[in-house]
Amino acid sequence: MALKKSDLYSSLWAGADELRGGMDASQYKDYVLTLLFVKYVSDKVKADPYADVEVPEGGSFDDLVALKGKADVGEQVNVAIRRLADANDLQGIINTADFDDPDKLGKGKELVDRLTKLIGIFQDLDFSGSKAEGDDLLGDAYEYLMRHFASESGKSKGQFYTPAEVSRVMASLIGIKPDTPKSATVYDPTCGSGSLLLKVADAAPNGLTIYGQEKDNATRALAVMNMHLHGNGTADIRQGDTITSPQFTWSDESLQLFDFLVANPPFSVKSWSSGLENNYGRFDGYARPPEKNGDYAFLLHMIKSLKSTGKGAVILPHGVLFRGNSEATIRKELIKRGYIKGIIGLPANLFYGTGIPACIIVLDKEDAQARTGIFMIDASKGFTKDGNKNRLRPRDTHQIVDTFVNQKTIDRYSRMVPVTEIADPKNDFNLNIPRYIDSSEPEDIQDLGAHINGGIPNRDLDALQPYWDAFPALRSTLFKPLREGYSELAVDKTDVPATITGSNEYQALVARSNQAIKKWWDAHREALRGITPTTRPNELIAELGKSLLETFRPSPLIDEYGVYERLMTYWNDVMHDDVALVMSEGWDDAAMPRSARILGYDKNKKPKYELAHITFGTGTKAQRWVMDLVPPELIVARCFAKEQAELDAQDAAVEAAGQAIEEYVEEHAVEEGLLFDATDDDGKVTNKTATARLRAAKAEGDDGEEIKVLVHVIGLFKAETAAKKATKEARLKLDQLTLKQYAQLTTADIQSLVINDKWGARVVAGVHAERGALIQKLVQRLNVLGARYEQTVVDLDAEVDELSAKVAEHLAAMGVTL
CATH class of the missing domain: 1.20.1260.30 (N6 adenine-specific DNA methyltransferase, N-terminal domain)
Structure with a gap:
């Protein structure tokens, strides 16, 4: 398989x-x-x-x-x-x-x-x-x-790897075009295990000619293996210190020049200049980088290594954007020459070996003198926790690339910053991103007028304008004017969710989004049916993701990146493996049940099996069936709904029987209760203990009440046993029918089950969840505003007066005079 x-x-x-x-x-x-x-x-x-x-x-x-x-x-x-x-x-x-x-x-x-x-x-x-x-x-x-x-x-040895998400972002920022020839060169002067270079080559439809240098020989070995494993065995990866001994030079000791460049150099190297004899013209026209910090030494090496039309992206610590002295002099010259095209601020704790925040500096020598601004993105807020590190999510990477490539201005996220603003004396060529983009969330202001006189400030409602744009009549339905600048709820707080979801405008949004996702999925059904051994999964999901973003980008309110994230999560968790199965085995064979594999053995040398969907029997002789592509629940939902309903009823009967026992025992097994003598050492009543006590009670000639209760509880246990037996038989029958049904499936059946019932249903559910989350966010905000100003100061004073009067009344009743 x-x-x-x-x-x-x-x-x-x-x-x-x-x-x-x-x-x-x-x-x-x-x-x-x-x-x-x-x-x-x-x-x-x-x-x-x-x-x-x-x-x-x-x-x-x-x-x-x-x-x-x-x-x-x-x-x-x-x-x-x-x-x-x-x-x-x-x-x-x-x-x-x-x-x-x-x-x-x-x-x-x-x-x-x-x-x-x-x-x-x-x-x-x-x-x-x-x-x-x-x-x-x-x-x-x-x-x-x-x-x-x-x-x-650990911190000292984890720098041979650039996270794949960051690598993909960098590969998308350096201007590779569909017609870029394979002869175009890409260079990484600190290539580590080579993952960054490979992501760039993968982003080029025709491939690229790869060059890399790595100081550590063992890490260089990883890079060479990585190149071979990815079909880039001709890549030229050399060993040596890039600053003191650059390996890609010409006979006249000038540096070799490249079309593209990417790098994630070690941050703030203190001994970068040890053994440096030849500058190779890297610092000409600039100040010399500080002796105790090599960030600008690497950056200047990269700029010198680019052709006159060369483009690149480099990861550096945020300090390069604002540190003073010689670094400020170098930074000023780079800005004046127009070599810096953009800066992307990344979340902290992304990289191995350091937890400090870093940035991507995008370099572009082509038409550099004509550059009048630097495009900045503050992407520091977009990430997810992954163990002890942070990671960019698919939505984060796509938003960074989409925003940068299309030069989108987004409030608190991105904008083109004119060089004149950067050069202004108040900024003095400081590139620290917060100077130009305020990414902080607006302060949630408490309104004293509302606290004193009641009402919800209109400015708080105005902040929810995207919702009112999507539902123009909803604001007037939910709120009515109270006085100048303030409104109050026109419905009860508890009715807010139902008012929103029951509105015609919300129902229209639901209908539009449902229609949009259906149209999008229908447009890709044929491509999904056509999965063959030659399908390229990465291209398949790239097309699905791109078209999904385009589908929801015009949609009011719904965040296209949120929908995209749900698709990509499902792809990584399930769909990628499914596509690989179909590519390898074809639809028919991939859908057939297989025997569960042995994963290993326990200390008694008994086999440990992978989790099976259907199991007949127990122990080593049991038949364990795994259905990788078409889980049994899909077959059951389509072919055996009646049998599943019967099984559900049997499960409910078992639960009811167990509940009846629990309630009856709880009533009668208390101390001096009629079932107390039927409890075991743990204070529990079982069928065994109840039966034993019944025999003893009859032998002792006890009164009829205890015997009556014991007979009843034994009857409850028998009813539960019978219900469990019926459930087991119903489950066995359903499992047998389901397993047999796999042999009856046609290719069309399998494709329909997988594409419609499995993949499609999950993607649609993701859209519904994203839409629901947006509405829940609105409801939560309205609840906060409603509760915040629900009681005025006058109301609170009245309540204090009322409580004070009650206290005085009670004190008076106790003979205490205030």
């Missing part, structure tokens, strides 16, 4: 788990990624004898499998990987990890067992149907490992 993204991720992280303890994350990533590479290229050659990689005899993953359990497994794995490296000119790239290192992997049997398990984990994966250059499943897996390794490597 096809390899699902979720399964691949869990298997790879299980591989990492096998190596924990003996080394930290910055080391064990080399072992896991090396085996991932060997497995991938071995499977690739099996599937394609003409692949651009050679797997020599004794250098395949099958050869590693043959070494499992052998005493010299570590030594022989090193030999096999070295053979693969020699055959493909990858010496020092894939054979950097020592699989025979007792200090990291253990000694003797411990090392043998650990490597045997590790090889076994990769052995169960099948990459023969995966293409990194197509679906990018393997590339995504590499990204997954990079992210997790970076997260666990």
